[in-house]
Amino acid sequence: MHRPIKKAVFPVAGLGTRFLPATKAIPKEMLTVVDRPVIQLAVDEAREAGIEHFIFVTGRNKGVIEDHFDRQFELETTLKLRGKSVELSILDADLPKAGQTSFTRQQEPLGLGHAVLCARNIVGNDPFALLLPDMVMHSQPGCLRQMMDVYEKHGSNIVASEEVTWDTVHRYGILSPGENWGNTFEIDRMVEKPKREEAPSNKIISGRYILQPEIFAEIDQQKPGAGGEIQLTDAMIRLMDRQKFYGMMFDGATYDCGDKIGFLAANVAMALERQEIAGPFVEALKGVLAASSHPEARKLAEKLKN
Template identity: 60%
Template sequence: MKPVRKAVFPVAGLGTRFLPATKAIPKEMLTVVDRPLIQYAVDEAREAGIEQMIFVTGRGKGALEDHFDIAYELEAVMKGRGKSLDPLEITRFPPGAIQSVRQQEPLGLGHAVWCARDLVGDEPFAVLLPDDLMVGSPGCLAQMVQAYEKVGGNVVCVQEVPRERTASYGIITPGARDGRLTEVRGLVEKPKPEEAPSTLSVVGRYILQPEIMSLLDRHEKGAGGEIQLTDSMAALIGTQPFHGVAFDGERHDCGDKTGFVVANIALALRRDDVAPAVRAFIAGL
């Protein structure tokens, strides 16, 4: 069983639900308290032992790479003013640890993952969607890596959703269960509530085997006329082990305005430096 050393971050989306905020900055640079969404996702990957971060970007996404670069001018000014550089430490990576590739057309999540095929190579890899902010200890991907080391194959993060919302998710057909681990016997993208095989949805974290790239090579379109990652994952079922892991923690859907606001409040209340003032404000409402 090969270790999971690489992670793909599909970050080419336009973020139209957050306009005009995302007109000039990537949606992944929107901040929850004082860190951009991409930082939370990268920190989660680093905690799980990921060594190489692969950004699948698009036009106007240069700020993502700049965020993880050394800012000489900023650091010189901060040093000159006697300010600590500690807040910038989490943005530092050795050369080559962060790489990027362009997704030139918005053809779906499956296409975005396929764009990273040459950088992934013949290794298992993780996929993290920064819109899904996962809060837990250990982090979501670390929990999934622990499961992967036990069962191998493909592992996805799953979460129960209301049946009326199955049309917004990939839904699994569940098999045998072992604690938080569930065998995946089938996958369907965005089924109608009356047709959904369960209410266990796949959410923003995946560990996949490299064989999925040959399936994505076909560029077959699925739900919404896009190249769906779910369709190619479903084709692996029966040929490789496939399991879902229920995350022991909180998930915040930051691709949604309400979820984004709630995430800011929830994480602010975990911070000793800002929680008292936030609690006082809420109490006064």
């Protein structure tokens, strides 16, 4: 019987420089996909998977994230006075129960490994999930729920994975698959951002992890690497000497919302799934394409007419 996963860590201390000036005053994790902040989507995914304790590793100017997961009495009072029962029910459904959230500071930008280490005293000696909120993993059931099913069979450490084109493997941590069972495989080794000719596969580490608490000791011993950052992948590679790691091929769509194109694609994809706005949104998109000066947009508009 494997110890249950009830805690999840969300690293949210990044500066979001790729979205400046929007992120000068607003955390990138609070940018919205349609009407839900990116961080809320990650929490939704974790909650669906059975997570009960949400641990946020924050930084400067991230107080609005803490406010988002708290009650706002003035807003709730106004909604009640105006009879906005639907809006009130949405806010209530998203609100974690008392004591389910913890916030800790990453005081220096020293990398993902360091951010995870900042949660050590809150996680304690329990296995935990790690979700990178920038990576919006869209599926039913959610990515972490899929990983929980793998964890129940194999235990140990689980890493979500998906395949990318070979010409982009140098951007990612890459997994070398060993024995496999359908969508799950044992990981032989990991390579951080290899050259194409040195990559053992095109299977990437895609932003969701289930980790055993022994990872903290490995991170604590990890020396800073490129850019002076402490890399989580390096710590996982060392832990592989003592514990098994499994990869799970994620069944769904991934949108990198730390990137402008991924963020825009996520908004379009999720808007089209919303029954109440999908029809009008499609018509609006047709108008935008038809009015665009971009030749490919005009071509697509003509196709849609026919």
